[in-house]
Amino acid sequence: MSRDIRVRAVNRRLSRISRRSRSVAIAVWLLVAGFLAGCGVPASSPPMTITEVPYNLMEPAPPPTPRTSEAATRGPYIYWLDDSDRLYAVEAGAAASDDAGAAATVLARLSQGPSELERMSGLSTALGPDVQLTLNSITDGLAEVEVQTGDPAPSARRLPHAVGQIVLSLASVPGIDSVLLTVDGERIEAPLPDGVLTAGPLTAEDFAVLAKENAPIPGARATQR
Template identity: 30%
Template sequence: MTRRLLPVLLAAALLGGCGVPVDDEPRRVQPPPGGFPTPAGTATAEPDGRVDEPLCFVRGDGLAVATRRFDGLPDVDAHLQHLLAGPDGAERDRGLATALPGTVAVAGASLTGAVATVDVRQAGEETGRNDEVLAFGQIVCTLTQRPDVDSVAFRRDGQPLEVPRADGNVSALPLTAADYRPLLGR
């Protein structure tokens, strides 16, 4: 019995000595070189103060993100105005377009807490466009990529506006990028 117990005790003693040594006092730890990664889908500041401004445009029948560089993150309304201006030449060369002009007439945007509210006017009847899901998806996906925006609400004449989600349902509640996830990256 002692012969069988001896190897077990010897193994336990050897394994008990393994591990990280304990210091008597706390010691300083050096951070790894380089910056720490930031979550995907957020505007980020670089050491030179410039930031990435994500904008969601249309590619085919889905949404794709383009990133532009600015000296600082604009306010919510200015960010929305950059989206409304549409893709630039290089973005158009990459196959990006917009569904916004003629589909959704945006009057402006404001931020209350982490909810961006977009004021929408009645679009003209002569537009001939029917891709409202993509248009509202562009706005929601663009604004919710900001670090200060969690969701986007829409209103017309001061009243909550029901807008289409990617699943075909309409909602007057604040929307998130998850409501348009099936359209992203197509």
């Protein structure tokens, strides 16, 4: 076979191979284009400029809502007088690590009196303006509290309400079941709602009759009136 004939034969084979390669390349391109079209991506479309961002898309995600434990909804509470002379409970917000810390926070709130917002809501206190309440100890669920009355001292008519505020508020602290009041380290005879004087431990049930209807009564159900 002459040299020219061999060259022409080789060229024809190369041409057939080249045509097959182009066919394979075109087939692959068509498959890719078909896949993109099936996915909703246009194979050839002019670029678009986004001029408006959907509402709130660029704003930071809001922080997760903190969960409130069941125990936090039970108190402690501070008991104030409402406009009907009933004891009304508000959450004390006493975030203390132990019962003594929570009790001290409750007594401090009682000594300070209602906040301005609470007073605007019609709440007041039967305790004197300069009263000082100090936690001496908590032993086996009994809280001993030193009382220093200010000037003027609570009136005789308001005295059971004043004592009720202390007892109900402290009894709402976990770990406290009863309260003992002292002056200069000595037990005092505290008046109950019916006028009876007692120097013994006082419980929330002793003053439940003074509480607002449906108010939480620690250790007992609220008295329905």
